[in-house]
Amino acid sequence: MSDNLDKLVASARADYAKREDGYRQRALKMYPWVCGRCMREFDNSNVRELTVHHRDHNHDNNPEDGTNWELLCVFCHDNEHQRFVEQITYGEDRAAVTTHNPFADLKSMMDDKKK
Template identity: 50%
Template sequence: MAFRPRGPRPGPPKSAEEIDEIVRKLRNEQTRPENYRERSLKLHGWICAKCGREFELSNLHLLTVHHKDGNHNYNPPDGSNWENLCVYCHDDEHSRSILADYLAGKDKKR
């Protein structure tokens, strides 16, 4: 008895155009990490949540997304873990937690 693979039987070979179309569809549906920055900018606007500075396209690169809980992998679609902060406020936000840890005696080197 000859070996017969299970599953659906393959159909006729696909043309190059059909293969290209399949690849295009797969790339569009690909489960890549969603661009949470673009979504946060749409949801929260082009303004720093801390200092209130408003941004334009020419300086939008200075507006960053801060993850409130510190987990960059937690990106709920409603944007509840994000706040848009300018680079200066974002640096301040992170340096505050470093200073607080230092003052509380939480040395990360231990």
Template identity: 50%
Template sequence: MSFRSRGPRTVPLKSAEEVDAIVRKIRDDQTRPENYRERSLKLHGWICAKCGREFELSNLHLLTVHHKDGNHNYNPPDGSNWENLCVYCHDDEHSRTILADYLAGKDKKS
């Protein structure tokens, strides 16, 4: 069995218009408003509101934003619908709702 090299690939050059469009998109992305997670972390700090665990940059991915009213589209700028919860407390929070619905008989299919 023999292998032959395909050689370097040639990538077509972008036109000036395409380059301008790419630069505009990058600039727009840099100036766009922060997402609600970034805003919540700034407002409420890097700490779980339930268990009090503090986070650092290395484990910040384990801190999530919980929407208190359950509506992920309701993101007031004052952060009143958010609380930062670690993944474990966030899971517990949603499990409690599921358990409460089960105990109340709300999960039964008609």
């Protein structure tokens, strides 16, 4: 059971990394290398810790003008998603969330990370 979950999480991560690569490069060209929350600055030595956040939390929404992207350091990015997960977990009808929750994978990824 937990083996399966590990595999699922691993493959979700691999998918995410693959998909992220395309828009990440574009976002890094478009925006200054500064975290949008804590204003930490990045350069070539640590830019891997700067991640692309989707403002509407939809990773498939990648408009060419970059309006759905925000550069966040890994810490602020985690925070941002934690808040969002709590919102959809506690802020809405549970049934609706469990039947078609596009962020179910995300939540399991976050839970996994906390262990």
